[in-house]
Amino acid sequence: MNPHSLSPIPSKLVRYQIEHTTDYIYQQAVTLQPHVVRLRPRSDGSQILHSFSITVVPQPKQQAQLVDLDGNSLVQLWFDSSPTESLVIRTVSDVETSRLNPFDYFLEPWAVSLPADYPASLLVQLQPYLLGQQPGYTSSIDPIAAQLAQDLWLQANGEPLTFLSLLNQHIYQDCQYTLRETGDPLPAGVTWKERSGSCRDFAVLFVEVCRAIGLAARFVSGYQEGDLDNPERHLHAWAEVYLPGGGWRGYDPTQGLAVADRHIALVASNSSRYAAPVAGSFTPSGVRSSMTYKLAIRPLP
Numbered sequence: 001m002n003p004h005s006l007s008p009i010p011s012k013l014v015r016y017q018i019e020h021t022t023d024y025i026y027q028q029a030v031t032l033q034p035h036v037v038r039l040r041p042r043s044d045g046s047q048i049l050h051s052f053s054i055t056v057v058p059q060p061k062q063q064a065q066l067v068d069l070d071g072n073s074l075v076q077l078w079f080d081s082s083p084t085e086s087l088v089i090r091t092v093s094d095v096e097t098s099r100l101n102p103f104d105y106f107l108e109p110w111a112v113s114l115p116a117d118y119p120a121s122l123l124v125q126l127q128p129y130l131l132g133q134q135p136g137y138t139s140s141i142d143p144i145a146a147q148l149a150q151d152l153w154l155q156a157n158g159e160p161l162t163f164l165s166l167l168n169q170h171i172y173q174d175c176q177y178t179l180r181e182t183g184d185p186l187p188a189g190v191t192w193k194e195r196s197g198s199c200r201d202f203a204v205l206f207v208e209v210c211r212a213i214g215l216a217a218r219f220v221s222g223y224q225e226g227d228l229d230n231p232e233r234h235l236h237a238w239a240e241v242y243l244p245g246g247g248w249r250g251y252d253p254t255q256g257l258a259v260a261d262r263h264i265a266l267v268a269s270n271s272s273r274y275a276a277p278v279a280g281s282f283t284p285s286g287v288r289s290s291m292t293y294k295l296a297i298r299p300l301p
Contacts, residue, residue, distance in 0.1 A: 013048075013096045014261045015300040018223060020293065021090040022278060027288040029083035032058075035280030036066075037075040038221065038267045039091045046099040047264060057088040068274070070218075072267035077280070089278060094300075095264055102258035103161075105246035113158045115214035118244070126242060128270040129216035133188065133208055141212045144189030145205065149212035160215065164241060164251055165258075167209055171202050172256030179234065182291060185272050199254040200237040204272055206253045207239045216242040218268050220250060221275040223297055225262040233295040235277060240268055264297075 020039055043049040056063070060077040068074055110117060118126060132141035152170070156162035175191065180198040188208035191197040197205070203219050210217035217239055224236040238252040238259060248268070250259025269275045282289075 013098050014225075015050075015094070015096045016223075016225070016264060017296075017298045017300055018093040018095065018264065019090070019296045020093075021088065021295075022291065022293040024087040025290050025292075026085050026087075026282070029085050030282040030284065030287050031081055031083055032079040032087060033281040033283065034079075035077040035087075035278060037077065037089060037091075038072065038275065038277050038279075039089070039093075040065075040073045040075060040266065041093050041095045041222070042072060042265050042267065043095075046261075047095055047097045050094040050096065051092075052094075053092045055088075055090045057086075058082065058084050068267075068269075070267070070269050070274070072269070074267075093264075097261040097264060099260050102249060102260045105243070105249075107160070107246065108244040111160065111244040114153055114156070114160050114163055116160070116216070117214075118216075122244070126216040129218050129242065130211050130214070131270070132211060133204060133271065142187060142189040142208050144192050145208040146212040148192060149209045152209070153213055160243065163213065164210075164215075167206060168251050168253050168258070169256050171205060171253035175202060175253075177202075177254060181234075185237075198237075200272060202253040203237040203239045206251060210239070210241055218242075218248070218270050219272040219275050220265055220268045221272075221277060222263060222265040222267075223295070224252070224255075224264070225297060225299070233297050235293075235295070236263070237272070237275075238263065 037054065040052050041047065041049050054075055056077060061080045062078045064076045066074045066076050152163055152166045156166055174195055176196045178196055178198055185200040185204040186197055188205040191201040191205045207217040207219055220238050220240050222236055226233055238250055240248040240250045243249050250263060252259055267275045
């Protein structure tokens with residue numbers, strides 16, 4: 001039984017308006033190939049999307065709303081062959097979050113100790129969220145992450161929620177946060193060895209350590225409310241762990257928090273590659289490009 005579950009805290013809704021503009025500038029005129037935009041907040045049991053709009057310049061010749069393998073809502077863009085030196089994508093979202101208590105569940109009786117022992121039918125569904133993330137490998141767990149998992153497993157006496165709390169706090173307290181706007185996440189072992197990284201590096205590390213102990217985990221891209229007295233905002237990343245009896249539950253090692261109503265999820269995937277906010281290409285491929293963005297997150301009354 002989860003000792004933190006079913007707390008008598010009443011639920012409430014927190015509503016946000018989010019304006020997000022991304023500008024790509026190209027060194028010379030290019031032809032845009034199809035792009036995927038993953039900036040539509042998801043709508044589920046912990047948050048409700050009231051409205052979403054997207055404006056793209058140059059205007060696509062066609063766009064479509066798609067649902068990917070993880071159930072994320074994506075926008076696919078197709079462009080004509082006209083050359084352009086820029087691409088601007090602006091989204092506006094109105095979304096409510098409602099998970100005030102991140103521990104409002106009971107673990108299944110068979111899931112109260114680690115390593116996790118999922119039933120065969122569930123294990124098949126969770127397999128993509130149990131494989132290692134090492135570059136160039138399909139299933140190998142990073143050995144540094146595996147050692148950290150073993151150390152924390154001993155400290156937690158095999159108790160999954162204690163394990164997750166310890167992992168969250170270890171990354172939060174022992175690693176130095178660095179803002180890195182672009183680039184793939186670092187391998188989990190590199191982040192832990194250097195004790196430094198961005199939010200997406202910490203999320204990948206958290207996911208890898210969970211998978212090393214048999215806990216299904218995935219990478220999440222989204223927003224976080226942040227300091228209301230500071231207008232600067234950035235995209236955020238964290239992890240979700242599948243807890244039988246609780247479903248997918250978020251952990252934010254950048255802040256050392258279990259995810260509640262101050263996070264707004266966009267997409268989640270077994271790989272950070274499929275959670276990138278914008279993905280696409282252009283020709284000729286050797287042209288240099290730069291990216292800037294503006295992000296405003298406003299709580300609504």
